[in-house]
Amino acid sequence: METLRKVNVIGHLHPDTDSICSAVSYAWLKNAIGPKIHEPRRAGSINRETAFVLKRWGVDEPDLITSVRPQVKDLAYQRERGIDAETSLYAAWNKMRDDRQDTLCVTTDDQELLGLVTVKDVANANMDVFANDVLSTSRTSYANVIETLNGEMVLGDPSEQIAGGKVVVGTSPEMMEDSIEEGDMVLVTNRYEVQRYAIDSGASCLVICCDAKPTRGIISAAEHHGCRIITTPLDTYAATRLICMSVPVRSVMLSQGLVTFSVNTTIEDVRKTMSATRHRYFPILDEDGRFAGVISGANMFDIKRKHVILMDHSEVSQAVDGLSHAIILEIIDHHRIGTIETTSPALYRAQPVGCTCTIVKQMYDENGITPPPHIAGLMLSAILSDTLTFRSPTCTEQDKLAAQELAGICGVDIDTYADEMFEAGADLTGRTAEDVFNSDFKIFSRGSARFGVGQGSYMTESSRKAAEALVGPYLADAARNEDLPVVMYMFTDVKTQTTDLLFYGEGAESVVRAAFGVEPTDGMAVLPGVVSRKKQMIPPLMAAFEKLSEE
Structure with a gap:
């Protein structure tokens, strides 16, 4: 078990x-x-x-x-917290690799779902080699660049965002003359003249590769021109390939048309939705609408009933x-x-x-x-x-x-x-016929017979008559709402131990006549001594339905 x-x-x-x-x-x-x-x-x-x-x-x-x-809550789905929208693609990719996932969900601090990012999104961003202004258009923070390049900020504020410019590789002053513009981020090595030329040309940030240390003169010049300095142990080739992966996941995540499931969604509905989409992972929201984890087709085999x-x-x-x-x-x-x-x-x-x-x-x-x-x-x-x-x-x-x-x-x-x-x-104040009818209503079946019987108990004749007047006209609607051919309702007077039985449906009158040996009048039969639905009502009704079906 x-x-x-x-x-x-x-x-x-x-x-x-x-x-x-x-x-x-x-x-x-x-x-x-x-x-x-x-x-x-x-x-x-x-x-x-x-x-x-x-x-x-x-x-x-x-x-x-x-x-x-x-429901989804009965599955062993992957319970996890979302990642921050400012997380770099490089950090997201590392998490995917370490956790063996190809989808991550992006949330606020209080786990409100913002979007999701997939391995495909990371791959597409990595292949877009001509988008050299991606850091500025995505308002990437310098902190993301530092983390991605495993670097150190020598000059500047890591929390700042890159507001403009593009990424350029500095080779020599001659080659850089027509490629560097004010506000660019320039990747250089340890050559002093290249570093100085980039600073004088209005670079917003100098990324010095191969773990080279900037001289005091370079730091002073950069500070004078408002240029930031980051150093990284990576060589120029590796830094050039990786730097664009420092963009935040919010710049590439899917945020519109998300297919999500609540923890209360039934497994049947989940399967239907999964079969109609090409996605593999789907965000799960808890009962407060907060992100709770992700679900995939593999989770559908471990259902806890x-x-x-x-x-x-x-x-x-x-x-x-x-x-x-x-x-x-x-x-x-x-x-x-x-x-x-x-x-x-x-x-x-x-x-x-x-x-x-x-x-x-x-x-x-x-x-x-x-x-x-x-x-x-x-x-x-x-x-x-x-x-x-x-x-x-x-x-x-x-x-x-x-x-x-x-x-x-x-x-x-x-x-x-x-x-x-x-x-x-018995108090009918403010009550509707539907409310009274459904207060104690049960459906029964035997063979081809299917019918419903409700019951209300009343201490006074006046309260019973008021309930009959309210519920009687509703029986036809009740039959349609419950999809039943016959409905009945017992209005039982507790003190006189008598039941007024109201009924509706094709053949209902014949069934009541056969069951209780009485002659109904205007859709109602008076049944002295009948107060129990279980013992006095259902057994004779079952027998009457069975007898009439055989005739």
Whole structure:
């Protein structure tokens, strides 16, 4: 098995209170009994009930995760810092040779990407032998010249930039008469008359080769004329070849149309882009948009898949995108065994209880750990939400016992707290139909049947009727948005234990009639005693779809 770096503990899409609270609570337990690498995640926006619960117990909303497909951050890409824009081509070439790279990225001090330079750029600059004014046009610093020629500045300021002129080789005064102009940089040997002629002709800098030392007279004359002096151990031939390599990389780097990847870019997108371009190396930007390293095709063979633990679901349709590309370590659930497959053995714990947090509470007990009050509060909230304060037929004695123990730990009265929580969830102030619909919506499938069922729980008739009026007209849009032939929504009155089932889609009315033996009216069926989606809604719907498909 791959080395664990981080484990994402994730609930289902359109998360409800159990989905969020079980992820947070189980991640806390795993970190308490093992390496602290487990992080709770949410697979969608939280509903108002869950928001109330998190705020009540002082817990931050888990970070959003929309996909577990491998990303650039899951690759062993080359992490490095960029080079300064003033770096000479010669220094850049040496770094490429030493690091065995053919591309370097140019950045600011705080790693903002400016461009990139390749071996080809260095080669092109080196072959441009007729560009004898390249030092001045690129505003090269004297420091770069000194570094490239392994030289020493005898007279002048290394931080100055070359502002004009060209590079000339001084041979003899006679030969130099028509070639030297004011502001030129002149490469000479130890011949005094050549050095003096260059200075008197207005040279901006004298580069004395072969490690020859300038005389006091030359230094004095140069100082008088404002001429700088650099000495180098290189001979004239070598210095002539190298000096143009002292230009800064900014003068040749590619800065427009850069192809970059974020650390969050999926590997699939990276492969597509790489196949459509001739470049070999690509800059990587971190989550703040700063340069983080480079990636090449060779890095694409060492992909570290994400590790996940799934909470409160085992259906592919309810899971985050890209699950087949991840390693599923565990599934903790209280629903039917779904459609998720694993590529390697995984811990699968599914129990016929009313809430996933009931199972998590048992796992705390099995490890001899008492949850802290804020975690106990989360687990209690999930149990009360999923069991409708023990009114749901899915509720078991295990749920009740767990809730009572958790209430004792966090110090709340169950009935009073449950009423506060459900009222917060039913509040429609400022909410849209889409928001309410997606607050607890799941997609199911069996054979050719594929449908979605949402649910909202309400403590008063007025709040339930208001939600029905808001969401009812939205069902058609929901079906199109989710690409489903049939959608349904359960508006459950907690106290009367009755559900108004609204539905939309071709054949939906026949399915509802066959499933529950009732006669729907105007797209709604009243279902007395039906409060559980898992136990009372989905099984008869599955059977009805299967029966109607056979007829």
